[in-house]
Amino acid sequence: MSSMTQQLAPERPMFTWGGWRGSTLTGQFAGDLGAAAVSATLISPVLTAIDRAVVENAARPGQNPLAQALKTNILCSFKHPRRFFGTKSFLIIWTLYAATYTTANTVETTARHLTQKADDLFVQSVTFLSTITVNVPLGVWKDVRFVQMFGRPSVPVAAQTKGAKVPPPPVPRLKFPRTVAATFLIRDAITIFGAVNLPPMIASSLPEDTFANPILKMATMQLLVPVFSQVFATPIHLLGLDMYSHPDSAVRMARIRQNLGATTLVRCARIIPAFGVGLIANTGLRDYFHEKAG
Numbered sequence: 001m002s003s004m005t006q007q008l009a010p011e012r013p014m015f016t017w018g019g020w021r022g023s024t025l026t027g028q029f030a031g032d033l034g035a036a037a038v039s040a041t042l043i044s045p046v047l048t049a050i051d052r053a054v055v056e057n058a059a060r061p062g063q064n065p066l067a068q069a070l071k072t073n074i075l076c077s078f079k080h081p082r083r084f085f086g087t088k089s090f091l092i093i094w095t096l097y098a099a100t101y102t103t104a105n106t107v108e109t110t111a112r113h114l115t116q117k118a119d120d121l122f123v124q125s126v127t128f129l130s131t132i133t134v135n136v137p138l139g140v141w142k143d144v145r146f147v148q149m150f151g152r153p154s155v156p157v158a159a160q161t162k163g164a165k166v167p168p169p170p171v172p173r174l175k176f177p178r179t180v181a182a183t184f185l186i187r188d189a190i191t192i193f194g195a196v197n198l199p200p201m202i203a204s205s206l207p208e209d210t211f212a213n214p215i216l217k218m219a220t221m222q223l224l225v226p227v228f229s230q231v232f233a234t235p236i237h238l239l240g241l242d243m244y245s246h247p248d249s250a251v252r253m254a255r256i257r258q259n260l261g262a263t264t265l266v267r268c269a270r271i272i273p274a275f276g277v278g279l280i281a282n283t284g285l286r287d288y289f290h291e292k293a294g
Helices: 022-059 066-079 081-085 088-115 121-150 178-205 214-245 252-293
Strands: none
Touching: 022 066, 022 081, 022 088, 022 121, 022 214, 022 252, 066 081, 066 252, 088 121, 088 252, 121 178, 121 214, 178 214, 178 252, 214 252
16 A cells, blocks of 8 residues: 555543643642642741740730740740741641641632632632631640640649749640630631631722722732731630630639730731731732642
8 A cells, every 4th residue: 555544543631620631730739738838837937926925924914924925935936946946836836827728728729610710609608617627626726735835824822932932833734625615716717707708808899999909909908807807806815715724713804804905916916927928928829839830
């Protein structure tokens, strides 16, 4: 046969899932993980210092003022970075936020794929519920571990003999009451709702000419709304800490009122890196990685 017609077999299509190429979906999930890890690493040092100071002040009111404890812990992160980044407290904070950001990223990626909608109520609801399911137990675990590591129970009056040096007793591993868990649940629900769900809702309701561009508008809402949510979350946070550190206290409300002003300011400042800077960095890195994944 002088000539032959060669038929090329059709190229085998790459695996697709709901219209997405398999390699693209894998790349986007990898970007979700990378963005979460980097963002958690950026914010964990200052959050570790703040949370330790708040717990020390709540557990030992008057003995370790909040401003002094905060200054000491922040300076430690700069003076001894190698030792600071290897501490259990830093690893606990990093785990909390890396897991939170990872859950929010991967769940939103999956939900957007399934619905093929970027701003659907289903996507927002599933992302919120999944994020709070991961964040709340890890947040409670973080608070309990910080109390166990940095809290100190009050020395009994009978032991405070004149001239006697009474060493601080070891921190007891108290059984975790359900009422305290309920306070942390409410606190975290307020914080996450104010950080994840409210900013896009408020941003979309603002007039188009309020900000120069939609990116600036969304970034501003992600910074301001979570901060104001702490006005409602801080009293509940202090109540939970006090119920855990001083389970039989008769002056609980007076102690909470004494610490409320300074602690609210510190927790408002804490939200800026946690759910402001952290979420902005996470969103920006995630968008960048998704774009690279195609």
